[in-house]
Amino acid sequence: MISALIVDDEVINIDNLKALLNRHCKEIDVVATAQSADEAEIHIFNLNPDVVFLDIEMPVKNGFDLLRSLNRPDFDVVFVTAYNAYGIMAVKFSALDYLLKPINIAELKITVDKIIRSVKARKQNVRLNNLLNILDKEQISGKEKIALATLKETYLVPVKDIMRCVSSNNYTTFFLSDGKQYLISKPLYEYEEMLSPYGFIRCHQSHLVNRAYVTSILYEDSGYLILSHTDQKIPISRQRKTYIKAMLNL
Known part of the structure; x- marks a missing residue:
């Protein structure tokens, strides 16, 4: 399962995306939801999700502000917004994908396929790096x-x-x-x-x-x-x- 966090200031949008994922994308496990950037930051730190479905336009701090506040995030980002004008900015933030509200089921499935491939590749790289780090040492120090x-x-x-x-x-x-x-x-x-x-x-x-x-x-x-x-x-x-x-x- 791929762990996901949904961030949106409107509960109806959270419930809608969560229902679509549960119904059409069984590989995604929504482990938490947040209605603000500050709440999302806490969940990201505690849960380390594989992907964050992130609303852009939110009060106080928007989605871009959240990403700027994080130190080298290691999760995929899928922006979910009603404003098409944010597309270029989303690309600049290296988002994995970009979904427009109301969410199209076919487009959501395509996005989830991208998430699955990305998470698999990222985890494989982590395992490879762990192995290389071990091979670089003559013996395990016991402090790992x-x-x-x-x-x-x-x-x-x-x-x-x-x-x-x-x-x-x-x-x-x-x-x-x-x-x-x-x-x-x-x-x-x-x-x-x-x-x-x-x-x-x-x-x-x-x-x-x-x-x-x-x-x-x-x-x-x-x-x-x-x-x-x-x-x-x-x-x-x-x-x-x-x-x-x-x-x-x-």
Whole structure:
């Protein structure tokens, strides 16, 4: 799913776009809405959306003011406005696309296709950069951190403190060695690629485990990993049994 923020000072416009996306563009998950630039800035910081559908003409601060206030935004922008005259300015702000109100469904679908391609390319570049950064180091320092954005706050968590990650549909729960838990609205596979170089192993479709915390394997059913400081059993899928043994040098 692609996370989206809708910003418009009129509730009726927000509800209309949200309904169109829910009905015709199932790939888009509207995680929040905002009726002002200041409210939108808070949501952007806390939720880190993939795309922002941004109204231009708003009181106090318009859409362009919002973008000017952000430090190197890393999301796509789709301007949504009733004023065609803003087209040239939208291009200057490197917007991914530009939709005129009232929104045409066919044009909306074309825009969403652009969003999907852009988000995939951007995430692939992030993964590649992460890999190159790791390869540039002779060894992992143990000080690396990962940003975990919950609905209320973004936490910078040391990778070495993550014991395991558990998937639930398009959400992932991170379990830390100090007992803290963070629920993140992103699927597990995105973190698997990011964390694998740091010794994390996918032992099950729903479980990603930090190898440093594995203390034993319990040979019941298809097998379970036992982690230090816990009494929980992490299941091993039958298809991954050989892989897990190889990763643990068994």
